[in-house]
Amino acid sequence: MATATKSLKKQGSDLAQSNKQLEILSNGIFKNGELPTFKAKISETNQFPLKAKKLEILQINVGYMCNQVCDHCHVDAGPDRKEIMTRETMKQCLEVIKNTGAHTLDLTGGAPEMNPDFRWFVEEAAKAGIKDFIVRSNLTIIRANKKYYDLPEFFKKHNVHVVSSMPHWTRGKTDKQRGDGVFDKSIKALQELNAVGYGMPGSDLRLDLVYNPSGAFLPGDQSAMEKDFKKALMEDFGIEFHNLFAITNLPIARFLDFLIASENYEDYMYSLVEAYNPAAVANVMCTNTISISWDGYLFDCDFNQMLELPVNSKSKHISEFNEELLEGRNIVISQHCYGCTAGAGSSCQGVVA
Amino acid sequence: MSKPYYDAADLRKFGKITEWSEELGNKFFDYYGKVFEEGALTAREKSLIALAVAHTEQCPYCIDAYTKDSLQRGVTKEEMMEAIHVGAAIKSGATLVHGVQMMNKVNKLDG
Numbered sequence: 001m002a003t004a005t006k007s008l009k010k011q012g013s014d015l016a017q018s019n020k021q022l023e024i025l026s027n028g029i030f031k032n033g034e035l036p037t038f039k040a041k042i043s044e045t046n047q048f049p050l051k052a053k054k055l056e057i058l059q060i061n062v063g064y065m066c067n068q069v070c071d072h073c074h075v076d077a078g079p080d081r082k083e084i085m086t087r088e089t090m091k092q093c094l095e096v097i098k099n100t101g102a103h104t105l106d107l108t109g110g111a112p113e114m115n116p117d118f119r120w121f122v123e124e125a126a127k128a129g130i131k132d133f134i135v136r137s138n139l140t141i142i143r144a145n146k147k148y149y150d151l152p153e154f155f156k157k158h159n160v161h162v163v164s165s166m167p168h169w170t171r172g173k174t175d176k177q178r179g180d181g182v183f184d185k186s187i188k189a190l191q192e193l194n195a196v197g198y199g200m201p202g203s204d205l206r207l208d209l210v211y212n213p214s215g216a217f218l219p220g221d222q223s224a225m226e227k228d229f230k231k232a233l234m235e236d237f238g239i240e241f242h243n244l245f246a247i248t249n250l251p252i253a254r255f256l257d258f259l260i261a262s263e264n265y266e267d268y269m270y271s272l273v274e275a276y277n278p279a280a281v282a283n284v285m286c287t288n289t290i291s292i293s294w295d296g297y298l299f300d301c302d303f304n305q306m307l308e309l310p311v312n313s314k315s316k317h318i319s320e321f322n323e324e325l326l327e328g329r330n331i332v333i334s335q336h337c338y339g340c341t342a343g344a345g346s347s348c349q350g351v352v353a
Numbered sequence: 354m355s356k357p358y359y360d361a362a363d364l365r366k367f368g369k370i371t372e373w374s375e376e377l378g379n380k381f382f383d384y385y386g387k388v389f390e391e392g393a394l395t396a397r398e399k400s401l402i403a404l405a406v407a408h409t410e411q412c413p414y415c416i417d418a419y420t421k422d423s424l425q426r427g428v429t430k431e432e433m434m435e436a437i438h439v440g441a442a443i444k445s446g447a448t449l450v451h452g453v454q455m456m457n458k459v460n461k462l463d464g
Contacts, residue, residue, distance in 0.1 A: 168427065168429075169427075170429055172429070173429065213424070213425070214424075215424060217421050217424045217425050218425055219425065220396075220397075220425040220426040220427060221396065221426075224391070224395065224396060224397065224426065225426075225427055228397070228427055270365055274365075
């Protein structure tokens with residue numbers, strides 16, 4: 001595993017097309033009635049249509065380019081992806097950031113740091129004084145090139161909340177999913193973040209880790225995993241961090257490709273449906289989030305962005321962003337949504353139920 | 354074409370055993386669920402014990418279930434294999450310790 005060096009898009013794979021992915025998710029076991037569709041399932045508890053509540057989180061995807069080609073990336077990100085947010089679109093985002101009622105700004109990618117206007121955008125966005133300003137950093141970017149070495153200091157200067165992926169506390173499992181050498185670079189990056197104060201007990205410089213399973217299985221209990229991660233990273237490398245978010249892999253893009261190629265697709269969908277938790281539906285992240293794509297379009301979540309399922313609202317682009325119109329909109333759903341309602345639920349901030 | 358005796362997909366139907374004996378089935382599943390909750394042992398430790406027993410019992414369903422459960426709890430493949438060796442050691446030890454009974458019998462019968 002982790003042998004891919006090109007995105008599905010670059011490989012010309014069918015699964016790079018969102019309509020092909022949606023077709024797979026709607027056919028087979030969901031068409032022949034073996035498993036209920038997500039719509040049917042949430043209808044059982046009168047939760048259809050799923051409606052957006054007050055906006056709390058503005059998640060901006062500043063581009064799909066990444067220095068890594070991880071096995072299970074739902075973005076199908078990689079060095080060959082050229083979709084990058086322009087400064088013009090960033091300016092439109094800044095207008096929204098200044099006026100939004102959302103308390104959290106969440107920058108993601110790809111590797112957001114690879115956008116040439118990333119630092120300018122962070123500096124400008126930080127001025128808006130939003131309560132929680134997250135950058136999702138893959139850690140290895142900090143060690144990828146000299147020009148990124150000062151990122152820990154840069155994040156600190158702008159009081160950025162760093163959220164980083166870490167699939168396991170062992171080298172073998174991490175490199176299997178994310179590529180050779182990723183574990184050692186990630187450890188070094190975490191130590192550098194610790195050195196400037198990130199993740200230390202009592203520190204306001206927040207450093208959280210994201211765990212997502214390395215294969216066709218669901219994440220275990222978040223708090224138990226956090227305990228194991230903390231113990232191992234402290235004992236082996238003296239690393240501190242604040243919280244661990246356990247995130248379920250959604251059956252889209254490269255993870256869907258892996259599920260199908262390894263003949264795990266049906267079993268995985270069964271696991272998701274069996275673990276369905278109606279309590280998680282109430283707090284699922286699309287109900288308080290807007291995801292903005294590199295070209296300024298609005299989506300219910302980053303997954304819908306990748307499936308090219310736009311928001312069901314008249315306000316469709318950052319240039320015509322209207323928080324009042326977006327509130328109460330019907331969330332666009334398909335079978336991938338089971339990924340966010342399994343067990344204790346899953347969101348970019350970890351469990352929800 | 355003959356069907357294999359075990360079908361991996363049958364594991365999904367395990368819950369159906371309650372349909373033919375509801376009270377006993379439900380009591381079993383309540384007990385089962387309680388056993389695997391976090392207690393004096395962590396759920397992770399219990400998963401590894403279950404994985405080792407699944408092998409000594411040679412239950413293919415249990416092997417599938419607790420391999421997956423172990424992975425979900427962050428257990429590494431090295432830990433899983435060591436757990437199976439514990440089961441195998443007890444299983445072979447249990448065979449070999451009966452060698453003493455054989456020796457006792459030989460000594461009694463044949464001096």
